[in-house]
Amino acid sequence: MLKKSFTLAVLALGAFALSAGSVLAQTGTIEGTVLDxxxxxxxxxxxVVIxxxxxxxxxxxxxxFEISDVPVGSYTLLASFVGYQEETVAxxxxxxxxxxxxxxLAPSQVQLEDVVVTALGVEREEESLGYSIQEVEGGDLEQAGEQNFISSLAGxxxxxxxKSSNVMGGSSRITIRGPGSLSGDNQPLIVVDGIPLDNSNFNSLGQNTGGGGYDYGNAASMLNPSDIESVSILKGASAAALYGTxxxxxxxxxxxxxxxDRGGIGVSVQTGVSASQLYGFPDYQNKYGGGSSPNF
Incomplete structure (x- = not known):
């Protein structure tokens, strides 16, 4: 009887060992590499998480990485890292x-707050400013195809x-929030990389009053729109306090x-063609003239 009980105990222990070995054999390992x-x-x-x-x-x-003793089956791995988008793999x-x-892992695109250039040329977040400011990207000005970048600001x-001239190379002028003076130029101060630029035109008094002549343009026409990265419009006295009256x-x-931001040498070429045609010629009489001065 004792011998029979001992045999049963040995058999039970062997069955348990086989069962434990079978359970341990039902696992595997996940190994891998994470790349940029x-x-x-x-x-x-x-x-890396299962x-x-x-x-x-x-x-x-x-x-x-290595994850051991994983039960047999289908799983989904989730890989996450700061500055990268999460990635799942089956x-x-x-x-x-x-x-x-x-x-x-693909780098994540972080959406930053709008950054503008202040009067001192310092970049700050737009929401932190205490005055009105509006920014136009240089790509929008270049796409407009105007010779004078002031004309590209319209709208x-x-x-x-x-207001723009209808002649080639003519002047363009801009006023912000309406005129502020009855006798002044009323145009905002143009500052290029910290250097003030006078945008007054070179026309004579007769040309300005419609007495004839040619529009020779103004200083803003000297700026190539393709060279402009951004234009910030500072509105109000507090925004322009550092530039004086x-x-x-x-x-x-x-x-x-x-x-x-460009690596090496870059060359960009732009061409454009413009043409104009008079709608009609008025009839003039060239036989008699009023002359000049009071003597006729």
Missing amino acids: GTTSETLPGVN QDLDRGAATDVDGR VEVNSGEATQVQIE RVSGAEV RAADGVVQITTKSGS
Whole structure:
């Protein structure tokens, strides 16, 4: 009887050992590498988690990770890292095998607050300013295709009135929030990379009053719209306080392109053609004239 009980105990112990071995054999390992999707460089410190089991590991200095004793089955890995978008990968774990995985993370695009250039040329967040300011990107001015960048501001700046000449190379003038003086020029001060620019035209008194002559343009026509990175319109006396009385009608702050973001030598070519045709010629009498001075 004792011998029979001993035999049963041995058999039970063997069955338990076989059962335990069978359970241990139903697990596998997940191994892999996490790379930067742009540069293909390995990323250390990335958290890799099995979503279904809430188990995971972090990548080492070589960007590798290992999760052991994973039950057999299908799972989803979630890889996350600061500055990168989260990535999920489906894996299949087989008994006694190591499943190899390669995960590529794409850099995340962080939406920053709007940054504008103030009167001192310092970049600040638009919401932190205590005065009205509006910014126009240089690409919008270039797309307009105007010879004078002032003409390109028409319809893009609230409260601004733009008047342009209809002759080639003619002057363009801008007023912000209406005229502020009966005798002054009423144009805002133009500042290019911190240097004030007088936008008064070069026309004679007769030309300005419609007495004849040619419109030779003004200083704003000397600026190439393709060289402008951004234009900030500073409105109000507080915005233009640093420029004195010349900026009583506002400031047009221009920041030109620096070329620091371009690698190597870059060349851009733009061409344009404009043509004009008179609608009709009026009939003139050229036989008699009034002469000049009181003597006829």
